[in-house]
Amino acid sequence: MHSPKRPHVSNHYGISESLEARRLYAASATLTAGKLNIVGTTVADNIVVSKSGTNLKVKLSATLTRTFAESAVSSISVALGSGNDKFASDNTVLKPITVDGSAGNDTITTGGGNDSVRSGSGNDSVNGGNGKDTLLGADGNDFLNGNAANDLIYDGAGSDSCYGSAGHDYIKVETGAASPDIYDGGAGSDTISYSARATGVTIRDDGIAADGTSNGVTQVSTEKDNVMPNFETFIGTQYKDLLLILSVGNHSVSGLAGRNDITTGAGNDTITGGDDSDSISGGSGNDSVSGGAGDDFLGGDSGNDTISGGAGADHVYGDNGNDILTGGEGNDVLHGDAGDDVLVGDSGRDSLYGDADQDRLFSFDGLWNEIVDGGTGGDVAVIDFRPYPNNFVPADLLTGIESFH
Known part of the structure; x- marks a missing residue:
């Protein structure tokens, strides 16, 4: 008598375990109310989004691809897992993509829409696409490249490399690293801002780079030197900054609050000191x-400059060139220096010195305790005589004027 054979189930169990493991480690893509949600796993995923005709294809692994009608998708959300993941979208995908890198050393490339990427922890590499992208660095040493269009890039903790590439880009420096960072605006009119920093900074754009070469920009602060070439606009902190923008070119420099010391070089520059006593x-x-x-010290140097003191007791110097100087509110001192200058005292007890050449001096508060000195040259003073009875003018306060109105 033979006993019945036991059924052979080990293969079935083996298949079941293999399928379960495959489900466990496969990324997913689901469409809910127009939002395409892509979720990674704890292992290294390689996810690719592409366009095929009227469809969007999501390649989740070598053997698993999901297809969705493009017309049904309004946005794409990608949450990568904790592995060293890769995510890429080609530039034919125009739907806006939001990517969260999470943990791991990830490589992320966005598509042709206006995308947003947070790199997450780890040493990540992020490349924007053809849209107006927002790239946010986090912990780790990240590489952030805006690529085409006008991008917004935030650095994170660690030694980061931030590149604007083409377009008018805005790079915001939020943290200070213990080792050098690299910021490169690339082509276009680019801005670097330190406005989020909790301490003042020293920025020196003088052709001395921290990478051992003879070109670029060096930023010197409490942390190590940073290389920052190809920026046209510099924004300081809310604290005391030293901004030396000496390279040739047309720059825009803003000191914000704090007692700032700002110097620019050759070029037609726009400089704003901010609300404190600045030296420019x-x-x-x-x-x-x-x-x-604030009580500012402002100098134009050579060229035809326009200088406004603003509120406060300011000292304003035109230097060489045909300058327009305005004192603003407060008791100001204005010197035209060389050139045919225009000096406007505005409100307050001002002292106007035309100095050399043919100047025009305007005093709208009369001459009560003011000094109007045309200096050498055929100068013209425009005075508001209404404060004086019978058009009386104190002669000792009005000198060097050939004609006045």
Whole structure:
């Protein structure tokens, strides 16, 4: 008598375990109310989104691809897992993509829409696509490249490399690293901002780079040197900054709050001191300088400059060139220096010195305790005589004027 054979089930169990493991480690893609949600796993995923005709294809693994009608998708959300993941979308995908890198050393490339990427922890590499992208660095040493269009890039903790590439890009420095960072605006008119920093910074754009070469920009602060070439606009902190933008070119420099010391070089620069007592020198070129509130010291250097002191007791110097100087509110001192200058005292007890050449001096508060000195040259003073009875003018306060109105 033979006993019945036991059924052979080990293979079935083996298949079941293999399928379960395959489900466990496969990324997923689901469409809910127009939002395409892609979720990674704890292992290294390689996810690719592409366009095929009227469809969007999501390749989740070598053997698993999901297809969705493009017309049904309004946005794409990608949450990578904790592995060293890769995510890529080609530039034919125009739907906006949001990517969270999470943990791991990830490589992320977005598509042709206006995308947003948070790199997550780890040493990540992020490349924007053809849209106006927002790239946010996090912990780790990240590589952030905006690529085409006008991108917004935030660095994170660690030693980061942030590249604007083409377009008018805005790079915001939020943290200070213990080792050098690299910021490169690339082509276009680019901005670097330190406005989120909790301490003042020193920025020196003088052709001395921290990478051992003779070109670029060095930023010197409490942390190591940073290389920052190809920026046209510099924004400081809310604290005391030293901004030396000496490279040739047309720059825009903003000191924000704090007692700032700002110097620019050759070029037609726009400089704003902010609300405190600032020292600004425009350098050569036709510069526009605004001191803002505070007792400022403002100089235009050579070129035809426009300088406004703003509120506070300011000292304003035109230097060489045909300058327009305005004192603003407060008791100001204005010197035209060389050139045919226009000096406007505005409100307050001001002292206007035309110095050399043919100047025009405007005093709208009369001459009560003011000094109007045309200096040498055929100068013209425009005075508001209404404060004086019978058009009386105190002669000792009005000198060096050939004609007045």
